Amino acid sequence: MPPIKHTPLRILPLAADHIPDLMIMEQEAYPDPWTHGMFRQEIENGAAYFYVATLRNRIIGYGGFWLLLDEAHVTKITVSRLYRRHGIGARLMRYLLRRAKILGASSMRLEVRESNEPARHLYEQLGFEDAGIRRGYYTKTGESAVVMMKRI
Numbered sequence: 001m002p003p004i005k006h007t008p009l010r011i012l013p014l015a016a017d018h019i020p021d022l023m024i025m026e027q028e029a030y031p032d033p034w035t036h037g038m039f040r041q042e043i044e045n046g047a048a049y050f051y052v053a054t055l056r057n058r059i060i061g062y063g064g065f066w067l068l069l070d071e072a073h074v075t076k077i078t079v080s081r082l083y084r085r086h087g088i089g090a091r092l093m094r095y096l097l098r099r100a101k102i103l104g105a106s107s108m109r110l111e112v113r114e115s116n117e118p119a120r121h122l123y124e125q126l127g128f129e130d131a132g133i134r135r136g137y138y139t140k141t142g143e144s145a146v147v148m149m150k151r152i
């Protein structure tokens with residue numbers, strides 16, 4: 001089988017029957033995981049664009065953004081633990097950037113936990129820059145968020 005980084009990803013809009021798989025990955029990845037209802041809202045909210053990434057018919061990542069006027073605000077990006085460090089997160093983020101641009105966004109913005117080195121490196125590698133800090137942004141852990149922005 002070819003290495004993961006040379007295998008095409010299939011990226012699809014989120015559908016209700018994807019949610020159970022997403023919740024497993026979500027609980028592995030975050031101290032404050034999204035609920036079923038929160039994923040459901042990403043399908044129902046007209047400003048939300050949310051996608052799953054599949055590799056060989058298995059969901060291995062997901063992510064999305066809200067389009068607020070001409071700014072895309074990333075709501076989430078997650079790669080299944082078993083598939084990290086194979087370039088999937090970068091491919092999914094590049095897809096979100098392309099989609100946002102096609103939909104008319106001129107910038108993309110996100111918040112990331114101050115301690116989340118993997119994600120901060122990923123965003124820096126894609127050209128995002130620090131644009132501020134929000135103290136105590138994550139209510140469950142009290143951790144601060146770094147705000148990052150990129151013009152697209």
Ligand SMILES: CC(C)(COP(=O)(O)OP(=O)(O)OC[C@H]1O[C@@H](n2cnc3c(N)ncnc32)[C@H](O)[C@@H]1OP(=O)(O)O)[C@@H](O)C(=O)NCCC(=O)NCCS
Pocket residue numbers: 029076077078079080083084085086087088089090091111112113116117118119121122123125
């Ligand atoms: C952040 C996350 C999406 C990255 O996904 P990934 O598929 O492993 O990332 P990639 O393999 O595409 O890595 C791209 C770049 O990100 C950085 N990176 C990724 N994981 C890293 C790690 N553990 N340590 C340091 N840098 C890391 C590197 O710069 C990497 O480039 P390189 O491989 O050329 O060094 C993944 O770690 C994840 O799902 N984490 C849990 C959920 C989360 O925190 N999401 C972000 C919320 S803001």
